[in-house]
Amino acid sequence: MTSSSNSSSTSSSDLSAFSALAPYGWDDAWADEFAPYGTEGLLPGRVIRVDRGQCDVVTADGLVRADTAFVTPHDPLRVVCTGDWVAVEPAGNPRYVRTYLPRRTAFVRSTSSKRSEGQILAANVEYAIVAVSLAVELDLGRIERFLALAWESGAQPLVVLTKADLVPDPVTRAHLVQDVELSAPGVSVLTVSAVDGDGLDTLVALVSGGTSVLLGQSGAGKSTLANALLGEDVMDVQATRDVDGKGRHTTTTRNLLALPGGGVLIDTPGLRGVGLWDAETGVGQVFSEIEELAAQCRFHDCAHSAEPGCAVLAAVDTGQLPVRRLESYRKLLRENQWIVAKTDARARAELRREWKRRGAQGKAAMEAKRGNR
Structure with missing residues (x-):
């Protein structure tokens, strides 16, 4: 009897949450992700605003103010942010966000x-x-x-x-x-x-x-x-x-x-600075035509600067690829490599090896040029 009652109560709660949160993007997949926290008596909700360690969360019970002290790691990419789906305490003063569900994007x-x-x-x-x-x-x-x-x-x-x-x-x-x-x-x-x-x-x-x-x-x-x-x-x-x-x-x-x-x-507020953050894949998609041309270069590690058989430079010469696009591509790739190297030791070491290789090539080219004089 108790089991049946609990089952009915849980089902009713789930339906209430779905009905109230559906306009905010709640779906069956989010319900499945939240299920373990529901058994602990926590409420699902979506963060609609974050401000100095507190956030406004829309739940089936309405809009609640919650503290994020339990979800404040040292990693700034793991703090609660607008758009997160979270598990919130059903009562308390203050209420607390206990966790957020794995992000899709x-x-x-x-x-x-x-x-x-x-x-x-x-x-x-x-x-x-x-x-x-x-x-x-x-x-x-x-x-x-x-x-x-x-x-x-x-x-x-x-x-x-x-x-x-x-x-x-x-x-x-x-x-x-x-x-x-x-x-x-x-x-x-x-x-x-x-x-x-x-x-x-x-x-x-x-x-x-x-x-x-x-x-x-x-x-x-x-x-x-x-x-x-x-x-x-x-x-x-x-x-x-x-x-x-x-x-x-x-x-x-x-x-x-x-x-x-x-x-x-x-x-969102207006963004004055828009620095890249480990966005190599994104850069490749923005400049997909350059990536496609690069696949046709003679050398797989072509830097598209002066190498023979460079399909990218050939496209620039024929007017197929605007010079501005290539310069923008190079700029964003350099910036992304820099920021990744500062946050990833292995990437930083690879970047240093690449710098040394490019430096050695430049030195050899200069010496060869002097020798031909």
């Missing part, structure tokens, strides 16, 4: 290209929306940098060119879209105007099936775009400056919000 950046610390911005994200303002000149290198991190996170990147109403000429707008598409192979590029609603229906349809994180520089129009997707003014917005066409920074924390048409949105 995680968007991580380096806090600075000169340091070796990673920072996790969002977890369990299906779509990484890179917002880029059309009110200012496009920075294709920065877009490629965002996309490298987005691919590395495991999410599907999407570039949204905001403030499209400021570029009324369709021909000019088409050229801008084409420039971004050439820098973002395999990525959809949309133009959106939150002012007149242009492009919003397409974007809403794309993000309705999962969790999206909204990324971009300060002033890219992220808060305005978030409000348009939410259908109400939830995020603070400040007017665009007349001097340079940029908006001013408004969002100061990462916030997770359920969208009225389905899906979940995580809005």
